[in-house]
Amino acid sequence: xxxxxxxxxxxxxxxxxxxxxxxxxxxxxxxxxxxxxxxxxxxxxxxxxxxxxxxxxxxxxxxxxxxxxxxxxxxxxxxxxxxxxxxxxxxxxxxxxxxxxxxxxxxxxxxxxxxxxxxxxxxxxxxxxxxxxxxxxxxxxxxxxxxxxxxxxxxxxxxxxxxxxxxxxxxxxxxxxxxxxxxxxxxxxxxxxxxxxxxxxxxxxxxxxxxxxxxxxxxxxxxxxxxxxxxxxxxxxxxxxxxxxxxxxxxxxxxxxxxxxxxxxxxxxxxxxxxxxxxxxxxxxxxxxxxxx
Numbered sequence: 001x002x003x004x005x006x007x008x009x010x011x012x013x014x015x016x017x018x019x020x021x022x023x024x025x026x027x028x029x030x031x032x033x034x035x036x037x038x039x040x041x042x043x044x045x046x047x048x049x050x051x052x053x054x055x056x057x058x059x060x061x062x063x064x065x066x067x068x069x070x071x072x073x074x075x076x077x078x079x080x081x082x083x084x085x086x087x088x089x090x091x092x093x094x095x096x097x098x099x100x101x102x103x104x105x106x107x108x109x110x111x112x113x114x115x116x117x118x119x120x121x122x123x124x125x126x127x128x129x130x131x132x133x134x135x136x137x138x139x140x141x142x143x144x145x146x147x148x149x150x151x152x153x154x155x156x157x158x159x160x161x162x163x164x165x166x167x168x169x170x171x172x173x174x175x176x177x178x179x180x181x182x183x184x185x186x187x188x189x190x191x192x193x194x195x196x197x198x199x200x201x202x203x204x205x206x207x208x209x210x211x212x213x214x215x216x217x218x219x220x221x222x223x224x225x226x227x228x229x230x231x232x233x234x235x236x237x238x239x240x241x242x243x244x245x246x247x248x249x250x251x252x253x254x255x256x257x258x259x260x261x262x263x264x265x266x267x268x269x270x271x272x273x274x275x276x277x278x279x280x281x282x283x284x285x286x287x288x289x290x291x292x293x
Contacts, residue, residue: 001289002045006054006071008064009088012270013053015282020289025050027071037063039070046079051123051289053086057272058249061091065110069117076118083120086289088271088281089247090124096132111136123288125271125281126218126246143288145269145281146173146216149244150180152267152279153214158242159183161212164233166190166201166225173216177244181214188229201228209237215263219247223254230261240264248276 001022005013007029017024025043032038052071056064068085075083095106114122114136121139126146133140153161160183165174167190178185186208188201215229226243233241241263248268250258255276258266268276 001049001051002043004041004045004050004052004071004075006052006064007039007067008057008060008273009053009055009270011273012055012088012280012282012285015280016051016053016285016289019282019286022051022289029067037067037070039067039074041071041074041078044078045075047081048079049082049084050075050080051084051086053088053285055088055271055273056091057089057247058091058251065091065113069113072114072119073117083118084123085114085119085121086123086285088125088269088285090122090127090132093124093132094128096129096135105135107132108135111138114138123285125269125284128218141288143284144173144176145246145271145279145284146176146244147180148279148281148284149216149246149267149269150177150214153242153244154181156265158212158214158240161214161240161242162186162208162238164188164208164213164215164229166215166217166229170217173218177214177216183211188232190225201225201232203232203236206236208233210239212240213238213242215241215243217243217245219249220245220254220258220266220268221249221251223250223258226258226263227261230258230263234262243267247271248274250274250276 003017003024028040030038054068092106127142163174163177163185165187174185243263244267266276269279270277
């Protein structure tokens with residue numbers, strides 16, 4: 001197998017190449033004056049299995065999706081016998097249902113596009129809804145980076161910390177962290193207004209006084225849920241409040257809002273490169289690729 005470095009995930013691809021021993025095939029890319037992308041795979045992949053590593057996170061998710069499609073098509077034209085798309089953050093995965101007449105289902109469109117350009121299988125990380133993957137006409141798999149995030153906090157001295165999910169539906173995330181941290185786990189109760197989208201959180205029977213608490217979630221977008229959770233935890237006497245997420249989108253001033261609410265550190269992965277990307281997905285992706293060989 002050879003690793004193809006998508007332009008959005010060069011560092012991650014290089015790290016996976018180092019850990020697996022698979023050759024890293026560079027990609028030449030540029031943007032034309034009219035804004036269109038140019039992609040060229042700069043290496044021999046004839047009769048090779050290849051894994052394209054390309055995240056599709058904001059703010060340029062549409063361009064990154066097209067680059068991924070161009071890479072898959074180019075790999076096929078260059079003679080690759082199998083193309084695996086490794087997409088740490090899969091854009092449009094949360095748009096997997098129709099609510100109003102006239103809507104499409106965006107993730108189905110993405111799925112058909114990737115299939116059409118020659119993608120044989122897809123690997124992603126902590127997809128928000130696994131239902132999205134059922135709409136792909138090719139084999140798919142999602143793996144969890146939560147244990148890696150929990151291990152980061154242990155190395156920071158928070159072994160035994162309380163793993164908290166912002167709502168009951170994501171309790172499985174807190175439980176994955178709990179298995180590594182070794183402390184307790186629980187969740188807040190959350191209700192969402194169907195019209196405004198606003199959420200209300202409560203914490204009945206949550207005993208976190210004088211405890212270190214790590215709020216864990218798969219995605220942080222605007223940060224509203226984390227801000228609300230942090231305020232509740234502070235009111236209930238938590239000793240330290242921290243936050244871990246796989247995909248730290250942190251739209252607008254989300255990072256500042258979360259820190260201002262009393263969260264002492266935000267930890268994300270390099271599925272979304274940025275200031276909070278303190279955990280690399282390279283070990284997880286490498287282990288998955290090696291296990292598939």
